[in-house]
Amino acid sequence: AFIGSLSIALVLVLFNRLALIPRSSLLFYPFLLIIFLGLPRLIFRVLNEHSFNFLLTDQAHPKRVLILGAGTSGDMLVRDMLRIRGNEYMPLAFLDDNSRLHGGNVQGVPVLGNFDQLVETIETMQIDLIIIAMPSASDEQMRRVVDLCKGCELPVMTLPKLDQLVNRQVNFGALHDIAIDDLLGRAKIKLDWNIISLGLHKKVVMISGGGGSIGSELCQQVAGLNPTALIIFERCEYNLYKIELQLREEFPDLVLYAHLGDIVDSVAIRHILAKYKPEVIFHAAAYKHVPMLQSQAREAVRNNILGTQALVEAAVEYACKTFVMVSTDKAVNPTNIMGATKRAAEILCQTMNENSNTSFITVRFGNVLGSAGSVVPLFKQQIAKGGPVTVTHPEINRYFMTIPEACQLILQASAMGQGGEIFVLDMGKPIKISYLAEQMVRLSGKIPEQDIKIIYTGLRPGEKLHEELFYTDEKLAATNHPKILLAAHRHNDIEIVMTNLRQLTEDCNDYNQQNIIKGVKQIVPELQI
Incomplete structure (x- = not known):
């Protein structure tokens, strides 16, 4: 002016x-x-x-909000609340363990003290809602904060992880109720997307089992890396329909081929590889339900071993450059058929790596939160029905990882591998299933044992108390990524392996369960059944 x-x-x-x-x-x-x-x-x-929002609404009493975390995310959240929702929510105070912030103000809202003052602050200020604004918090920090909130009997909301925020924008619409993922999978993973992108950019990529929990997430992440084409191979018609619909909606320019079929069908596998010539294959198709497969060894062997063999041999024949085998911690010292079949698939991939021009890489990790067949969906159903929640043993524990985290590390490992490696994902500390059940009950607003009973049913067939991520003779070595370890593996003779696989095929064709189990033990002598 x-x-x-x-x-x-x-x-x-x-x-x-x-x-x-x-x-x-x-x-x-x-x-x-x-x-x-x-x-x-x-x-x-x-x-x-904010200042005159009360003139624009009939709500006379906005909810009184306490925010845990006075950092950048808390600042952006309060700004959004005051600007858009000042008539519904009134941020009254912050709590933060950073002592330098105490006594200060964020957007005019005072920072009163640390998290230990939670109960006192709630009573003094008559709080109606607690918001955790700590998207970069570790799982230990989140557990501590949620444990403090448990006794307050107030609704608690939180922000998603930082890497899951859309454009890293913090706003009120991003808030959601506390989920079990927030307690067990918040450690942020740093990936080298340049290396990952180089491995998949402008490449023809195939994903077997692409409609499953891991497979569908792999499809999403690979689609975002601009491959030349993405081929999905899936036996479940509905799962294939869902992932195809989702990918075509989110990635309209993606060249996508969705094929219905079974990996045991070598004719279909060879037809697809001959037609599209994929350069990278992610093999995520597998049966994985331990108790069910324990009594159905033939189906486990056909799908997990012979199906893998069909895909592996086709990959070699049609000059696929990289084959990534998605394995499990149950393949280590297996006490069940499922784990033994996955270990046999690992051995097959290592053997073929030594005898072909295709690079075979194995990625091994533990349980995935929310995947099909995991305990989390089961516990949710049991809690919704009013209980009881069934846990097999009070001391049983498992390694857990979120689906996006597992898939990101699979992509990172595939980019790092040269061929023949077994990469073991660092799963952190194992979590007791009983703790998981208790937390899920509390997150539903109930009190364990008082509102919903937790009962122990005993270990199921083939189930172990504690899973392992590697054999004792597989000396772990560090890699360039802190969350990925390299396990040394023993040499396997290809003639012996192929002879055992031919015998397994005959036993499956004869439906001879006893011989099938003996045949699996020939490949995996450490199987304890």
């Missing part, structure tokens, strides 16, 4: 020496300009953001 006024004054001086123009008007003009240009904008912003 002042620069404009000065420019006008200079022009008028040069034009007519300010003849017939009152000098006072040049003094008042910039102030009037500021008022008439700025005041309407100021009034609109004040009305829109």
Whole structure:
């Protein structure tokens, strides 16, 4: 306004020496300009953001909110609440363990103290809602905060992990109720997306079992890396329909081929590889339900071993460059058929790596939260029915990882591998299933044993108390990624392996369960059945 006024004054001086123009008007003009240009904008912003929102709603009593975490995310969240939802929610205070923030203000909201003052603050300020604004918190930090919130009997909401926020934008719409993933899988993973992208960008990629929990997430992440084409091979019609619909909606420019079929069908496998010539194959198709497969060894062997063999041999024949085998911790010292079949598939991949031009890479990890057949969906159903929640043993524990985290590490391992490696994902500390059950009951707003009973049913056939991620003779070595370890593996003779597989095929064709189990033990002598 002042620069404009000065420019006008200079022009008028040069034009007519300010003849017939009152000098006072040049003094008042910039102030009037500021008022008439700025005041309407100021009034609109004040009305829109927070100060007079109570005039625009019938809600006389907005919810009183306490926010845990006074960092950047807390600042952005409060700003969004005041601007958009000041008529519904009133942020009253922050708590944060960073002592440097104590006594300060964030968007006019005071930072009162650390998390240990939670109960006192709730009682003093009559809080209605607790919001955890810590998207980059570790799983230990989240557990501590949620444990503090448990006794407050107030609704608790949180932000998703930082890498799951859309464009890293923090706003009220991103909040959700506390989920078990927030307690067990919040450690942020740093990936080298440049290396991953180089391995998959402009490549033809095939994913077997692409409609399953791991397979569908792999499809999503690979699709975002701009492959030349993505081929999905899936035996479940509905799962294939879902993932195809989702990918075509989210990635309209993706060249996508969705094929219905069984990996045991070598004719279908060879037809697809001959037609599309995939350069990278992610093999995620497998049966994985331990107790069910324990009494159905033939189906486990056909799918997990012979199906893998069909895909492996086709990959070698049609010059696939990289084959990534998705394995499990149950393949280590297996006490069940499922684990033994996955170990046999690992051995097959290692053997073929030594005898072909295809690079075979194995990635081994533990349980995945929310995957099909995992305990989390089962516990949710049991809690919804009012219980009881069934746990096999009070001491049983498992390694857990979220589906996106597991798939990201699979992609990272595939980019790092040269061929023949067994990569073991660092799963952190194992979690007791009883703890998992208790937390899920509490997150549902109930009290364990009081509102919902937890009963112990005993170990199921083939189930172990504690899973392992590697054999004792597989000396683990560090890699360039802190979450990925390299397990040394023993050499296997290809003639012996192929002879055993031919015998397994005959036993499956004869439906001879006893011989099938003996045949699996020939390949995996450590099987304890």
